[in-house]
Amino acid sequence: MEFLKLLTETPGPPGREELVRSVILREIQGVFDEVKVDTLGSLICTKKATSGKAPAARVMLAAHMDQIGFYVRHIDDKGFIRIHNVGGFDPRNLTAQKVRIGGKKEIFGVLNPAGKPTHVATEEDRKKQYQISDFFIDTGMTAKKVNDSVRIGDPVTLVREFSELGNFVSGQAMDNRAAVWVAVRAMQRVKKTPYDIHVVFTVQEEVGLRGAGPATFGLDPEICIALDTTLACDTPGIPPEHTITHAGGGVGIKVMDGASISDRSLVDQLVQLAEKKKIPHQLELLPAGGTDAGAMQRSRAGIRTITLSVPTRYIHTVNEMVHKDDLHAARDLLSAWLGG
Ligand SMILES: [Zn+2]
Known part of the structure; x- marks a missing residue:
């Protein structure tokens, strides 16, 4: 968890993501065919399809680098x-x-x-x-x-130090460094893929999904996956109908939130894949709030989009808590899907 510790302890408010970007750049050496920074500061990392069947479908992943x-x-x-x-x-x-x-x-x-x-x-x-x-x-x-x-x-x-508590990790900026961790660790496992994959570490998500839209427009993908945290309200004082997700219950496959409704066929595909590979997962419906999916889905003439989420307790506090099994489940489902 050294990489996640470093990610969460590195400051990066919206518009000032440069230190987080450097941490990611150091970690992804050798993983991608091409790496560049766009005009707004998003880090765009491309891995070309290995199947040789041209043209390959273009897939974009977005994990925002900024924190509140x-x-x-x-x-x-x-x-x-x-x-x-x-x-x-x-x-x-x-x-x-x-x-x-x-x-x-x-x-x-x-x-x-x-x-x-x-x-x-x-x-x-x-x-x-x-x-x-x-x-x-x-x-x-x-x-x-x-x-x-x-x-x-x-x-x-x-400022808050990262710590491991039982089966959880805790710290500030798990939103969204937990998902940055998932994106990097999943890509490190993808050796073969039928897709041209663009992993975009976006800027300024927390002030209204500002980095994801222009990056999507530029890359013109056919499928988008946002990677983000979501609420795990499985703690005292919250009635069960407001739980959203359970920490430790697996990767969240989002059905909808306040900014996007996921592409139905992608929801079905990911659920089937998770069942087949026995990866713990849960369907998620978040009544308010959103992810980069909201901007990606509405780019150009509309793009098939879904969010995979990491259940997070005490979100937007300095003690955000994430279950390690959920990090692993998100990594496993994403890398399995990208591997075709
Ligand atoms: Zn977020």
Whole structure:
């Protein structure tokens, strides 16, 4: 799990995916025939069909590299930093977090909402529901030092170490580094394929699927597969009809979410293949939210598209948890399908 640890601990908010891209580039040496970076920053890795039957069907996989994060919005005269979010945070999860500011120099700070500590808070204070605009970063440095090292627009990410907990891995940015891991590990297994495969590590998914659309247009694939995390709501306090997926229950084969409805024949094909190969899998229906599939499906004149997902607990927090068996199931199903 060293590669996944490195992926989750490398910062990459939307628009600033360059460090994650470098980590992937190092890992995929020798796996693809061609590697390039498109205008928006997505990493496009191509493996040509080995079957020799021309022309081969073009398949595109998309795994977004970005994670939810922030940009520096304002520095006040005491050196406290205000931020603007890029991606959907729940402000309830942001109190007392450590953050990294990735400007000219890497700087760390703590994130808290403006307000009184519990000892002196009134009943009224305690009821307050914070917005992201209430939060500020304290770097411990003087205003002058902050202004020397931090600029408006510098990227900010939460900091949390990767850890293995029982059969799970936990950390920040499992969404979507877990799926990046799946894409790389699956491709390392695909020696023969009837397809021309383009694996695209996309940018800016968390701010509205912005990288996937242009990449799809450029590659003009016939089949698209988005690789992403999805909710595993199999934890206390969530009624069974809202479970979405079970952690440890296998790779999610998506039927629909808020941004796309999967191509029916691809759903059937992947379910049949999973059954044949005895790969644990589950059908997934997510009422809201989406993946790069939403942009890929609507590219050009429309493209047959599906999402394979990795069930994830506590999604969009710094302690996202993924079951190792689900990572392996996603890798196995994807590589089996790509191998024809
Ligand atoms: Zn995602």
